[in-house]
Amino acid sequence: MRAARRGSIAAKLAKPQALAAPYVLWLAVFVAAPILIIAVFAFVRNGGGFTLSHFAEAARSWKVFGRSFWLAFVATAICLLLGYPLAYVLSRESANVQRVMSMLIMLPMWMNFLLRTYAWMSILEENNGLLNRLLGFLRLPQLHIANSPTAVVIGMVYNFLPFMVLPLYSVLVKLDKRLVEAAQDLGATPVQVFRRVTFRLSLPGVISGVTMVFVPAVSTFAISKLLGGGKSDLLGDLIERNFLSNKPFGSAISLLMMVICMVFIGLMNKFGDGGEGTLAI
């Protein structure tokens, strides 16, 4: 009897699902539970009891919400505009060029994130910055973009561009070139080929790229702190500054941001017909 029972336990463990147990446990303890705790902070009054007052407080920071989403949107759009042609050209190069180029694209990611952002500080610096010195050398007018939203967007684009290029590239490189020829054959001009075939088939890559840039861009705080000069607070800054002193307020903002991002990703996936390669939530 005992032997039989032990056998059945062994059989249960042998099921492939059992292999996921360690990570499921990890998810439960370090992902689900913290979100639950954040939710409790956000919805519970100081003395106990349900309240929406923390959200009302968070809503007063609507300007920061607006700025965060707007800058993230601008940065994502620029990443897409820069990244798509790059990924497209890259996908059509010889295998050797592709290897070297994708290496170069990924290389900055191996350098510390803060260090990269500091580097941009010294490039954009008002008086002695590399950019303005170069402009001075070329006898061109100086640029005053340090400590501005523009600098924040530049920082976002620089830091997150690889996350746009790589998913686009991996979709484009697999795109069947005969489909392009088939479209040409059926009378499509180069522009029509791109609009009706290439771009349509690369939508899953566009969606993962946009998601992978937009979500970290919305929640970043280091970039705005270092390059925005503290003048353009983003949601990340707000959370960073307030969470320790005012947990319910920080929690409410975090929760709101998460919900908005989830809605955004959901819409994106719907838009892309949920094709393969999309990030599921």
Next chain:
Amino acid sequence: MEKELIRLENCTMAFDDEVVLDNISLSIRDKEFLTLLGPSGCGKTTTLRIIGGFTKPVSGGVFFDGVRINDMPPHKRNVNTVFQKYALFTHLNVFENVAFGLRLQKPKLSKAEIARLVDEMLEVVSLRGFNNRDASSLSGGQQQRVAIARALVLKPRVLLLDEPLGALDLRLRKDMQNELKRIQQQTEITFVYVTHDQEEALAMSDTVVVMDGGIIQQIGSPEDVYNEPKNAFVADFIGESNIVDGIMRSDGEVEIFGRRMKCLDGGFGKDEPADVVIRPEDIDIVPLGSDAAMLTGQVTNVTFKGVHYDIIVDFKGFKWLIQTTDLSPVGGKIGIKLDPDSIHIMKKSRYSGMFGDYSSYSAEYDDISDASLGEDDVEDDE
């Protein structure tokens, strides 16, 4: 006879200094079914891509209806292509795949007009009611039909087909051969068809263009290329052939194995060496020692093929393939008789001595002859 529609004039094509088409000239008539036939790497697909506009010859001219079109991009040519493995748009359903080209036409077609034309074409390829199916959910044969409908719905002057049946199983391939032939006759569109399958080429074509090594070896009707092959390559590639060395003693008289025989060919110099082709089904077996026996040999191998036996007979060390319905036991001696019209004489060529000997015969001789083809056939032309 219809007038010429497409002409290739001294076209040469090379990739990285490797010549894949060597100065070929070809004329395609309106409404004909022309097949480019040859082993892989012979240049047939490259020829098709030149007509489609996907590749430009490094030298030579491409003419359509008398107009030079070398520099015309594919989307401006009145030619459509059925691609190898179909190349259907996986993000569109069957209806949208077929409507793809119609939606691009100028002046714009109305929605109702597009729907009518698509439905009509799906009817022609027997895919009625498949409008909303995903292209990727179809079977190979159905995808094939969508690819054909997508190209034909634009009513091109010429349809290019690149090994369209290659991915289908044998049974389906036979059905589709008949279907394609029917569609071609019904629509009166010129078909340029690429295949490496000689049976397919013979069964479907009005004209067969046999290619090898970037060179056109022979152009002719299926009967011509089978009955009157120009050289040993053509004789071997199309059907089975015994090819032996002979000497033309005079017009209508050839000597093989030291024996003079009557034939129908002429135009050779006196005592000119030549390649002699004898098809395995044209050889008559006669009783040993009878007056009719022109040559005597020993049977070394017998394979039952259903309709006939394939027997290998050794004539003075040279092995012939004979197809016969009479069983001759292995080891037995037989006599053979050759009628004048079963002997075909070809000029010596660079292919002389390479084909037509069944010394290495085994039951899988098909594979062996294919393998020997592969040797001078380094690059695939796709």
